[in-house]
Amino acid sequence: YLYQTLAAHNIETFKKYGADKIICICPHGYNAIKNEYLQMEGDFEVYHSSEFLARLIAEGRLSVNKTEAVTMSYHDSCFLGRHNGIYEPPRQVVKSTGAQVVDIDKSRRFGFCCGAGGGRMFLEEEAVGGFKRINDARTGQLLQTGAGVIASNCPFCMTM
Template identity: 40%
Template sequence: MRDWWANGLGVPKMSEVQATDVLLWCGDLIHDDRARATLTGLVTLLRAAKVDFAVLGAEETDTGDLARRLGDEVTFQRLARGNIETLRGYTFNRIVTPDPHVMHCLRNEYPALGGDYEVLHHSAYLLELVETGALRLNPGAARRVTYHDPCYLARYNSETEAPRQLLRAPGADVLEMEHHGRNTRCCGGGGGAPVSDIPGERRVADMRFEDANQTGADTVVVGCPNCMSMLSGAAGGADRVADLVELLLDACEV
Protein backbone atom coordinates (compact mmCIF):
# COMPACT_ATOMS: atom_id res chain seq x y z
CA MET A 1 0.00 0.00 0.00
CA ARG A 2 1.40 3.39 -1.03
CA ASP A 3 -0.33 5.27 1.79
CA TRP A 4 0.89 3.29 4.79
CA TRP A 5 3.57 5.92 5.55
CA ALA A 6 0.75 8.25 6.65
CA ASN A 7 -0.83 5.85 9.14
CA GLY A 8 -1.77 7.77 12.27
CA LEU A 9 -1.03 11.18 10.72
CA GLY A 10 -4.60 11.90 9.67
CA VAL A 11 -3.53 13.02 6.20
CA PRO A 12 -6.67 13.74 4.11
CA LYS A 13 -7.20 11.72 0.94
CA MET A 14 -8.65 12.99 -2.30
CA SER A 15 -11.24 10.23 -2.29
CA GLU A 16 -12.57 11.71 0.96
CA VAL A 17 -12.40 15.44 0.23
CA GLN A 18 -12.80 15.46 -3.59
CA ALA A 19 -11.32 18.97 -3.85
CA THR A 20 -8.27 20.70 -2.36
CA ASP A 21 -5.82 23.52 -3.02
CA VAL A 22 -2.66 21.38 -3.03
CA LEU A 23 -2.37 17.76 -4.10
CA LEU A 24 0.72 16.33 -2.42
CA TRP A 25 2.29 13.73 -4.74
CA CYS A 26 4.40 11.45 -2.59
CA GLY A 27 6.59 9.77 -5.21
CA ASP A 28 8.09 6.39 -5.84
CA LEU A 29 10.55 6.00 -2.94
CA ILE A 30 8.09 5.97 -0.05
CA HIS A 31 9.49 2.67 1.21
CA ASP A 32 12.82 4.37 1.94
CA ASP A 33 13.14 5.55 5.56
CA ARG A 34 14.55 8.97 4.72
CA ALA A 35 12.02 9.58 1.94
CA ARG A 36 9.25 8.86 4.45
CA ALA A 37 10.86 11.25 6.94
CA THR A 38 10.83 13.96 4.29
CA LEU A 39 7.15 13.33 3.59
CA THR A 40 6.09 13.36 7.24
CA GLY A 41 8.15 16.51 7.80
CA LEU A 42 6.54 18.13 4.78
CA VAL A 43 3.10 17.29 6.19
CA THR A 44 4.10 19.01 9.46
CA LEU A 45 5.19 22.15 7.57
CA LEU A 46 2.04 22.26 5.43
CA ARG A 47 -0.10 22.00 8.54
CA ALA A 48 1.91 24.72 10.29
CA ALA A 49 1.19 26.96 7.29
CA LYS A 50 -2.51 25.96 7.36
CA VAL A 51 -2.37 24.69 3.77
CA ASP A 52 -5.44 22.93 2.38
CA PHE A 53 -3.87 19.74 1.01
CA ALA A 54 -4.59 16.07 0.39
CA VAL A 55 -2.92 12.97 -1.06
CA LEU A 56 -4.14 10.34 -3.47
CA GLY A 57 -3.19 7.58 -1.05
CA ALA A 58 -3.60 4.13 -2.56
CA GLU A 59 -4.76 5.73 -5.82
CA GLU A 60 -1.30 7.20 -6.47
CA THR A 61 0.73 4.97 -8.74
CA ASP A 62 4.18 5.12 -10.32
CA THR A 63 4.35 8.10 -12.70
CA GLY A 64 6.18 5.98 -15.29
CA ASP A 65 9.32 8.13 -15.10
CA LEU A 66 11.72 5.21 -14.65
CA ALA A 67 10.05 3.20 -17.41
CA ARG A 68 10.49 6.04 -19.90
CA ARG A 69 14.14 6.61 -18.91
CA LEU A 70 14.82 2.92 -19.56
CA GLY A 71 13.05 3.03 -22.93
CA ASP A 72 9.85 1.20 -21.96
CA GLU A 73 7.43 3.62 -23.60
CA VAL A 74 4.47 1.24 -23.44
CA THR A 75 4.68 0.99 -19.66
CA PHE A 76 5.20 4.74 -19.32
CA GLN A 77 2.08 5.53 -21.31
CA ARG A 78 0.01 2.92 -19.47
CA LEU A 79 0.98 4.36 -16.09
CA ALA A 80 0.66 7.98 -17.20
CA ARG A 81 -2.78 7.51 -18.75
CA GLY A 82 -3.95 5.72 -15.59
CA ASN A 83 -2.80 8.59 -13.38
CA ILE A 84 -4.36 11.18 -15.67
CA GLU A 85 -7.68 9.35 -15.54
CA THR A 86 -7.51 9.27 -11.72
CA LEU A 87 -6.75 13.00 -11.54
CA ARG A 88 -9.70 13.84 -13.80
CA GLY A 89 -11.98 12.77 -10.96
CA TYR A 90 -10.72 15.43 -8.54
CA THR A 91 -10.37 19.19 -8.24
CA PHE A 92 -7.10 20.82 -7.15
CA ASN A 93 -5.06 23.88 -8.02
CA ARG A 94 -1.50 22.65 -7.84
CA ILE A 95 0.53 19.50 -7.37
CA VAL A 96 3.47 19.70 -4.95
CA THR A 97 6.08 16.94 -4.70
CA PRO A 98 9.45 16.43 -2.97
CA ASP A 99 10.65 14.34 -5.92
CA PRO A 100 12.10 16.23 -8.93
CA HIS A 101 11.75 13.13 -11.12
CA VAL A 102 8.01 13.09 -10.42
CA MET A 103 7.81 16.86 -10.92
CA HIS A 104 9.55 16.69 -14.30
CA CYS A 105 7.39 13.83 -15.51
CA LEU A 106 4.06 15.35 -14.44
CA ARG A 107 4.97 18.89 -15.52
CA ASN A 108 6.69 18.27 -18.84
CA GLU A 109 5.65 14.84 -20.14
CA TYR A 110 2.03 14.35 -19.07
CA PRO A 111 0.68 17.33 -21.10
CA ALA A 112 1.30 15.43 -24.36
CA LEU A 113 -1.11 12.77 -23.06
CA GLY A 114 -3.76 15.23 -21.89
CA GLY A 115 -2.60 15.85 -18.32
CA ASP A 116 -1.80 19.55 -17.97
CA TYR A 117 -1.07 20.60 -14.37
CA GLU A 118 0.80 23.23 -12.38
CA VAL A 119 3.48 21.18 -10.63
CA LEU A 120 5.89 22.56 -8.03
CA HIS A 121 8.89 21.11 -6.27
CA HIS A 122 8.50 21.35 -2.51
CA SER A 123 11.35 23.88 -2.31
CA ALA A 124 9.51 26.39 -4.53
CA TYR A 125 6.24 25.93 -2.66
CA LEU A 126 7.82 26.14 0.80
CA LEU A 127 9.66 29.32 -0.22
CA GLU A 128 6.33 30.79 -1.28
CA LEU A 129 4.92 29.97 2.17
CA VAL A 130 7.91 31.59 3.88
CA GLU A 131 7.78 34.73 1.72
CA THR A 132 4.04 35.21 2.34
CA GLY A 133 4.47 34.72 6.09
CA ALA A 134 2.35 31.57 6.19
CA LEU A 135 5.40 29.63 7.40
CA ARG A 136 7.42 31.38 10.09
CA LEU A 137 11.10 30.61 10.60
CA ASN A 138 13.21 31.37 13.64
CA PRO A 139 16.78 32.43 12.89
CA GLY A 140 18.93 29.55 14.08
CA ALA A 141 22.57 28.94 14.73
CA ALA A 142 24.57 29.47 11.54
CA ARG A 143 25.08 26.14 9.81
CA ARG A 144 27.70 25.51 7.17
CA VAL A 145 25.90 23.62 4.42
CA THR A 146 26.38 22.80 0.78
CA TYR A 147 23.43 22.20 -1.49
CA HIS A 148 23.45 19.49 -4.14
CA ASP A 149 21.30 20.45 -7.13
CA PRO A 150 19.25 17.47 -8.37
CA CYS A 151 19.58 17.03 -12.13
CA TYR A 152 15.83 16.95 -12.74
CA LEU A 153 15.35 20.15 -10.78
CA ALA A 154 18.32 22.25 -11.92
CA ARG A 155 19.35 20.96 -15.33
CA TYR A 156 15.95 20.05 -16.71
CA ASN A 157 13.75 22.64 -14.97
CA SER A 158 16.14 25.50 -14.14
CA GLU A 159 15.08 25.65 -10.48
CA THR A 160 18.23 26.55 -8.57
CA GLU A 161 17.43 29.57 -6.39
CA ALA A 162 14.42 28.47 -4.31
CA PRO A 163 16.35 25.82 -2.33
CA ARG A 164 19.19 28.27 -1.62
CA GLN A 165 16.82 31.01 -0.50
CA LEU A 166 15.12 28.55 1.83
CA LEU A 167 18.46 27.58 3.36
CA ARG A 168 19.56 31.19 3.83
CA ALA A 169 16.22 32.29 5.33
CA PRO A 170 17.02 30.91 8.83
CA GLY A 171 20.69 31.88 8.54
CA ALA A 172 22.51 28.94 6.95
CA ASP A 173 25.84 29.63 5.27
CA VAL A 174 25.62 27.99 1.83
CA LEU A 175 29.03 26.91 0.53
CA GLU A 176 28.91 26.12 -3.17
CA MET A 177 30.49 23.11 -4.83
CA GLU A 178 32.46 23.70 -8.00
CA HIS A 179 29.71 21.99 -10.01
CA HIS A 180 26.45 23.59 -8.92
CA GLY A 181 23.29 25.14 -10.30
CA ARG A 182 22.61 24.11 -13.90
CA ASN A 183 26.21 22.86 -14.03
CA THR A 184 25.53 20.35 -11.25
CA ARG A 185 27.12 16.92 -11.21
CA CYS A 186 24.73 13.94 -11.09
CA CYS A 187 24.44 11.93 -7.86
CA GLY A 188 24.29 8.73 -9.92
CA GLY A 189 20.59 8.16 -9.23
CA GLY A 190 19.09 9.39 -12.51
CA GLY A 191 18.23 7.83 -15.84
CA GLY A 192 17.62 4.38 -14.38
CA ALA A 193 21.26 3.98 -13.32
CA PRO A 194 20.52 2.52 -9.85
CA VAL A 195 18.55 -0.36 -11.35
CA SER A 196 20.78 -1.00 -14.36
CA ASP A 197 23.96 -1.55 -12.27
CA ILE A 198 26.49 -0.62 -14.94
CA PRO A 199 30.03 -1.24 -13.61
CA GLY A 200 32.67 1.47 -13.68
CA GLU A 201 35.97 2.45 -12.12
CA ARG A 202 34.35 4.91 -9.68
CA ARG A 203 30.81 5.42 -8.47
CA VAL A 204 29.27 8.72 -9.50
CA ALA A 205 27.91 9.20 -5.97
CA ASP A 206 31.42 8.94 -4.51
CA MET A 207 32.68 11.63 -6.90
CA ARG A 208 29.80 13.90 -5.96
CA PHE A 209 30.34 13.42 -2.24
CA GLU A 210 33.99 14.28 -2.81
CA ASP A 211 32.81 17.57 -4.34
CA ALA A 212 30.77 18.23 -1.19
CA ASN A 213 33.67 17.42 1.14
CA GLN A 214 35.88 19.95 -0.62
CA THR A 215 33.55 22.79 0.45
CA GLY A 216 34.18 22.18 4.15
CA ALA A 217 30.44 22.11 4.84
CA ASP A 218 29.10 20.18 7.81
CA THR A 219 25.90 19.08 6.06
CA VAL A 220 25.08 18.14 2.47
CA VAL A 221 21.53 19.29 1.71
CA VAL A 222 19.44 17.60 -0.97
CA GLY A 223 16.00 18.10 -2.47
CA CYS A 224 15.41 14.68 -4.02
CA PRO A 225 14.88 11.19 -2.54
CA ASN A 226 17.14 9.65 -5.17
CA CYS A 227 19.94 12.06 -4.24
CA MET A 228 19.35 11.33 -0.56
CA SER A 229 19.74 7.61 -1.16
CA MET A 230 22.82 7.90 -3.35
CA LEU A 231 24.72 10.49 -1.30
CA SER A 232 23.88 8.86 2.03
CA GLY A 233 25.39 5.67 0.65
CA ALA A 234 28.52 7.53 -0.43
CA ALA A 235 28.75 9.15 3.01
CA GLY A 236 28.56 5.77 4.72
CA GLY A 237 25.40 6.85 6.53
CA ALA A 238 22.78 9.59 6.59
CA ASP A 239 24.21 11.78 9.38
CA ARG A 240 25.85 14.27 7.00
CA VAL A 241 23.03 14.36 4.45
CA ALA A 242 19.69 16.10 5.01
CA ASP A 243 16.66 17.10 2.98
CA LEU A 244 15.61 20.75 2.85
CA VAL A 245 12.55 19.81 4.90
CA GLU A 246 14.67 18.59 7.80
CA LEU A 247 16.55 21.89 8.06
CA LEU A 248 13.32 23.89 7.83
CA LEU A 249 11.75 21.85 10.61
CA ASP A 250 14.65 22.81 12.88
CA ALA A 251 13.95 26.50 12.25
CA CYS A 252 10.17 26.48 11.95
CA GLU A 253 7.54 27.50 14.46
CA VAL A 254 5.44 24.31 14.49
Protein backbone atom coordinates (compact mmCIF):
# COMPACT_ATOMS: atom_id res chain seq x y z
CA TYR A 1 0.00 0.00 0.00
CA LEU A 2 2.78 2.46 0.89
CA TYR A 3 4.60 1.88 -2.41
CA GLN A 4 1.45 2.49 -4.47
CA THR A 5 0.67 5.65 -2.49
CA LEU A 6 4.16 7.07 -2.96
CA ALA A 7 4.32 6.06 -6.62
CA ALA A 8 0.93 7.68 -7.31
CA HIS A 9 2.12 10.85 -5.58
CA ASN A 10 5.33 10.86 -7.64
CA ILE A 11 3.40 10.37 -10.89
CA GLU A 12 1.06 13.21 -9.96
CA THR A 13 4.05 15.47 -9.20
CA PHE A 14 5.80 14.59 -12.48
CA LYS A 15 2.62 15.37 -14.42
CA LYS A 16 2.01 18.59 -12.47
CA TYR A 17 5.39 19.92 -13.61
CA GLY A 18 5.03 18.61 -17.16
CA ALA A 19 7.86 16.10 -16.92
CA ASP A 20 7.90 13.83 -19.92
CA LYS A 21 11.52 12.65 -19.63
CA ILE A 22 13.09 11.35 -16.45
CA ILE A 23 16.78 10.59 -15.94
CA CYS A 24 17.62 8.28 -13.03
CA ILE A 25 21.01 7.69 -11.46
CA CYS A 26 19.87 4.72 -9.36
CA PRO A 27 19.06 1.45 -11.17
CA HIS A 28 16.39 0.62 -8.58
CA GLY A 29 14.59 3.93 -9.16
CA TYR A 30 15.07 3.54 -12.91
CA ASN A 31 13.43 0.11 -12.87
CA ALA A 32 10.51 1.30 -10.73
CA ILE A 33 9.77 4.42 -12.77
CA LYS A 34 10.33 2.80 -16.18
CA ASN A 35 8.53 -0.48 -15.59
CA GLU A 36 6.25 -0.23 -12.57
CA TYR A 37 4.96 3.33 -12.91
CA LEU A 38 3.66 2.42 -16.39
CA GLN A 39 1.14 0.15 -14.69
CA MET A 40 -0.08 3.18 -12.73
CA GLU A 41 -0.57 5.62 -15.63
CA GLY A 42 2.97 6.93 -15.46
CA ASP A 43 3.81 7.31 -19.15
CA PHE A 44 7.28 8.90 -19.25
CA GLU A 45 10.46 8.48 -21.26
CA VAL A 46 12.86 7.11 -18.67
CA TYR A 47 16.63 6.93 -19.06
CA HIS A 48 19.40 5.74 -16.85
CA SER A 49 22.05 8.45 -16.55
CA SER A 50 24.59 6.23 -18.34
CA GLU A 51 22.25 5.89 -21.35
CA PHE A 52 21.72 9.63 -21.44
CA LEU A 53 25.43 10.46 -21.11
CA ALA A 54 26.49 7.82 -23.67
CA ARG A 55 24.03 9.26 -26.17
CA LEU A 56 25.23 12.84 -25.61
CA ILE A 57 28.86 11.72 -26.02
CA ALA A 58 28.08 9.72 -29.19
CA GLU A 59 26.21 12.70 -30.69
CA GLY A 60 29.12 15.02 -29.89
CA ARG A 61 26.96 17.13 -27.59
CA LEU A 62 29.09 16.33 -24.56
CA SER A 63 32.86 16.27 -24.62
CA VAL A 64 34.81 14.28 -22.09
CA ASN A 65 38.35 15.07 -21.04
CA LYS A 66 40.64 12.09 -21.32
CA THR A 67 42.25 11.14 -18.04
CA GLU A 68 45.29 9.17 -17.08
CA ALA A 69 44.99 5.63 -18.41
CA VAL A 70 43.12 3.56 -15.85
CA THR A 71 42.08 -0.07 -15.98
CA MET A 72 38.67 -0.64 -14.48
CA SER A 73 36.66 -3.72 -13.62
CA TYR A 74 32.94 -3.07 -13.86
CA HIS A 75 30.17 -4.69 -11.80
CA ASP A 76 26.77 -4.89 -13.54
CA SER A 77 23.93 -4.28 -11.13
CA CYS A 78 20.88 -6.53 -11.27
CA PHE A 79 18.32 -3.79 -11.85
CA LEU A 80 20.15 -2.02 -14.65
CA GLY A 81 21.63 -5.10 -16.29
CA ARG A 82 19.61 -8.26 -15.97
CA HIS A 83 16.25 -6.60 -15.31
CA ASN A 84 16.57 -3.92 -18.01
CA GLY A 85 19.27 -5.15 -20.40
CA ILE A 86 21.51 -2.09 -20.07
CA TYR A 87 25.14 -3.19 -20.23
CA GLU A 88 26.99 -1.11 -22.81
CA PRO A 89 26.12 2.53 -21.96
CA PRO A 90 27.96 2.54 -18.61
CA ARG A 91 31.01 0.97 -20.27
CA GLN A 92 30.85 3.45 -23.17
CA VAL A 93 30.85 6.39 -20.76
CA VAL A 94 33.83 4.97 -18.85
CA LYS A 95 35.74 4.23 -22.08
CA SER A 96 35.12 7.79 -23.29
CA THR A 97 37.46 8.96 -20.51
CA GLY A 98 40.29 6.85 -21.87
CA ALA A 99 39.87 4.10 -19.30
CA GLN A 100 40.05 0.45 -20.26
CA VAL A 101 37.20 -1.73 -19.01
CA VAL A 102 38.16 -5.30 -18.14
CA ASP A 103 35.21 -7.67 -17.84
CA ILE A 104 35.22 -10.82 -15.78
CA ASP A 105 33.60 -14.10 -16.80
CA LYS A 106 30.54 -13.43 -14.68
CA SER A 107 29.50 -10.10 -16.14
CA ARG A 108 26.59 -8.67 -18.11
CA ARG A 109 23.68 -11.14 -18.12
CA PHE A 110 25.78 -13.69 -16.22
CA GLY A 111 26.72 -11.14 -13.55
CA PHE A 112 26.84 -12.08 -9.93
CA CYS A 113 24.33 -10.38 -7.61
CA CYS A 114 25.98 -8.46 -4.77
CA GLY A 115 23.00 -9.09 -2.47
CA ALA A 116 22.35 -5.47 -1.50
CA GLY A 117 18.99 -5.25 -3.28
CA GLY A 118 17.81 -8.05 -1.01
CA GLY A 119 18.99 -6.20 2.08
CA ARG A 120 22.06 -8.35 2.66
CA MET A 121 24.13 -5.27 3.50
CA PHE A 122 22.47 -5.45 6.91
CA LEU A 123 23.46 -9.08 7.49
CA GLU A 124 25.68 -9.55 10.53
CA GLU A 125 28.97 -11.32 9.91
CA GLU A 126 28.26 -14.10 12.40
CA ALA A 127 24.86 -14.75 10.79
CA VAL A 128 26.61 -15.94 7.65
CA GLY A 129 27.54 -19.22 9.33
CA GLY A 130 31.02 -19.70 7.90
CA PHE A 131 30.07 -18.93 4.32
CA LYS A 132 31.87 -16.23 2.37
CA ARG A 133 29.77 -13.07 2.17
CA ILE A 134 28.43 -12.28 -1.29
CA ASN A 135 30.23 -8.96 -1.45
CA ASP A 136 33.57 -10.55 -0.50
CA ALA A 137 33.21 -13.19 -3.20
CA ARG A 138 32.24 -10.61 -5.82
CA THR A 139 35.04 -8.21 -4.86
CA GLY A 140 37.51 -11.08 -5.13
CA GLN A 141 36.29 -11.86 -8.65
CA LEU A 142 36.65 -8.21 -9.70
CA LEU A 143 40.12 -7.87 -8.15
CA GLN A 144 41.36 -10.94 -10.04
CA THR A 145 41.27 -8.84 -13.23
CA GLY A 146 44.21 -6.81 -11.96
CA ALA A 147 42.24 -3.61 -12.53
CA GLY A 148 43.16 -0.66 -10.35
CA VAL A 149 39.55 0.51 -10.06
CA ILE A 150 36.26 -1.29 -9.43
CA ALA A 151 33.11 0.54 -10.51
CA SER A 152 29.37 -0.04 -10.44
CA ASN A 153 26.34 1.97 -11.49
CA CYS A 154 24.37 1.19 -8.34
CA PRO A 155 24.68 2.88 -4.94
CA PHE A 156 23.41 -0.27 -3.21
CA CYS A 157 26.09 -2.41 -4.88
CA MET A 158 28.68 0.14 -3.83
CA THR A 159 27.70 -0.26 -0.16
CA MET A 160 28.54 -3.92 -0.36
